[in-house]
Amino acid sequence: MVVESREWFLSSYAADGVPTSEHLKLRSVKLSLDETSIPENFVGIQLLWISVDPYLRSRMTGHMDGLHFPQFSLGQVISEYGIGRVIGSKDSKFTEGDIVINPFMPLSEYSIVPNTFLRKVDPDNDMPLPEYLNALGIPGLTAWVGIELVGEAKQGLNVFVSAAAGGVGMFAGQLAKLKGCRVIGSTGSNEKVKMLKEELGFDDAFNYHEETDFDAALNKYFPNGIDIYFDNVGGKMLEAVLNNVNKGAKIPLCGMISEYNKAWTDRDGVRNLLNLVGKEVKMQGFIIGSYLNHLGQFEMDMQEYIKAGKIKSKTMINIGIESFLESFASIFSSSNVGKVVIHVAE
Template structure:
């Protein structure tokens, strides 16, 4: 069978510090649009790609995370939405829409293990399956409810609050009846948190010379639950402002991903003094909750009780810029790259 052209984004150089667009390259490969005879693989047309903070760790030469590392000269990968063109596996058929772990290219031949779920609900934007209905949504849901053990009227702090995960955590906390404050890196994002996403308060951490003082201003009685997305100086300040028996759900530490050496954290003795439970988690351990999550979240979206901000760029060729922009906070909401519209 004749092969067709297949644009791909490959990693050209391993990254030190902040990633640059020049670390990536758009190349033109080729692929036969056919599943090999006897194979259980699935041929996909990739539609939407998710840009996520964890991908920075995969740009390092040495493996430094549970995600492994990218291979130089090979297409990068991450979460996304795709359409099945042909299937050698009985669970999938031509025309199915799926989300899972996809490759940054136009067409892919993948094993069934890379597909997480078939998309059964297409009465919401398909791009939502890169965000609120995909990995970030599951992360927010599992991290907040399963790890955070929230209670009504808890005082909740969310860092990186306008990001793909943080914006949903804040809204879930508000729906539960919590007092919620978020931090973000621009005036525009702070306004969105307060006016669009329903946070009680929000602040620009870049304008706060003393994060400890800022947290005392917003949480005079202390923090019950901190949803951790950034680490570093924010975590140090939070530890001084947690209430006794407070909980910290550790989702990410994006301030550390571009550093050659991670910053040490002081104030850890507060874990003892305040009997704080600090719990790191990975969404991979919680995908069994996905059907329950969908049942919970879909009505809230359709009723307008939860909103979701997306920052969408068109074209695989614009993927590297979108991904790199994530680490300087250029995006407003969930960063999505559209390869093709369904």
Template sequence: MGGGGGVAAATTVVESREWYLAAIAPENLPTSDHLKLRTVTVSLDYESIPDEQMALQLLLISVDPYLRSRITGRNDDLYLAQLPINKVITGYGIGRVVRSKNNNFSEGDIVVHPFFPIAEYCITPSDFVRKIDPTADISLPDYLSCLGVPGFTAWVGIKVIGNPDPGSNVFISAAAGGVGMFAGQLAKLKGCRVVGSTGSDEKVQVLKDEFGYDEAFNYHKETDFDAILTKYFPDGIDLYLDNVGGKMLEAVLNHVNKGARIPISGMISQYNTNPAEREGLKNLLNIVGKEVKMEGFLCGSFLNRFGEFSQQMEKYMKEGKIKPKHKIDQGIESFFENFVSLFSSSNVGKVIIQVAS
């Protein structure tokens, strides 16, 4: 993937398929009534591109659960603004520069964009766009996983906020997902004992065989969370990276040690539920008696550490200490199906769509 190619110089107008928000989805899983695919025409003529902007061809797009919060029509618990009706939706993506009116980018450059329109072609400002070094010997999907938002989220949660001592007991939920797979590996690199929860027996084996987890369990089978945490954490939990919230977080609060840390990067079990019907926690008082630090975080607040993160993760990858796992589907038309699959425990690793090569 990557490299040269692109649109021939004589081509000025292309047909581009794009995903857009047709209707808000306040609760439950979104359907094809909410997110739809349409075809538009995009002019790639140099004169039609505004100054300092560029035309991009989408190559790869990350499929992430946070999009669910951007199409609810609510602004109650958002960390990113609601997407407007009838506008193209965006995601973390990789593209090729087709035309450029910005001196920092040339035709053929491969770039990463955190708010890439999920469209085969687009015209975009250069804000937040950064070039990929073609000599770095890193595969393009890795820029959306290890070196992208999932890897950075895991790194902030484990290395910065959690910062466990060697020998600490670490628990990670949604452990076979895009964030969890790296969080567990990073905790192991710090000398911790790591246990993960995931949604199938197959993924339990992946956690132990491929990502180095000491133990893992299938939360669909082990539904008594207090009992299973007692089994795997007889000495209590020192660090819990929470990706799911709900009953799992409540159970963890019964097993935390004094001074435990709980970085919270997401609550996927609650994303499709009306706020008035979400599960509450009955044992929050535990964080007082055990002096627990529970902290929600956004990666955007740690961008000053992104260079440090990239340097460390790239080194770990080249040394074989961090291993990614991707589920790569083909074609922009597959985006919706893959997005909905994020909420069904059917995926292992980072979900990516390859739109072009």
């Protein structure tokens, strides 16, 4: 069985700015999926769904960045968190027709991958497949770790979430509400402000394009100060937060999307870090790979919340593997609502 497979690969490094068709290219290759072509402990996969996440940006610069993910090599196929169907297997744990999740799925319509990170989707678990890339995937887990473990959210605390209508922020806010917190979010449009308040249960939200004096905005929305800041943005927003935190506040650093497309020498510096000392603030970066021992508890919690209607997802679904470049750019332009995923095949 030989198939024609389209795949995205890195053509040239992008030191700054949003990667374009100069840096990421789509090519077509022939791939043999005969039994003799699949090595032992490998599996042949047809890609069904693929996630689109901002952290990929740090793997395309040509040098190690603050996130410390390994760089893609030139000519290498991009990999992402994805869902696929087994169409050939040299591993007894996986059979033809199984639906599997792979955190390092090649962005290719067909591929042969090692069994190392593959995990089967339970066919009896009545969840839409995109949910495994959303609430039950990297965004949900990231929000859960930041709010539950790093932020230690509890009843009565004031929580601020930046990029609150994005794939991670929307869950961070909802999880904080379930802990009994007062939650305010910032986002990039009035439509998203309305969604956060009316659909996702945030206590309030503001459009950072309209309220451009971040220090004044936070002082208005948090007259009693900020106890937890779930940071997805960094830069000027982080600086403004540090002027409005309470003593003993916690700041889980999830990401800094305002800085991803800049060389580090051009990034916004935070001038008031001394506030961390005087107010005994704990600011902690985290990556979910260090918390995978909590995966079982996360999945149990999140599935219970979803089934009870306590957590809602927002998913922006684009169609076809060819939409990856446009989908990736949308994350940095604030044109996406919720988690961005691509539906590659049925």
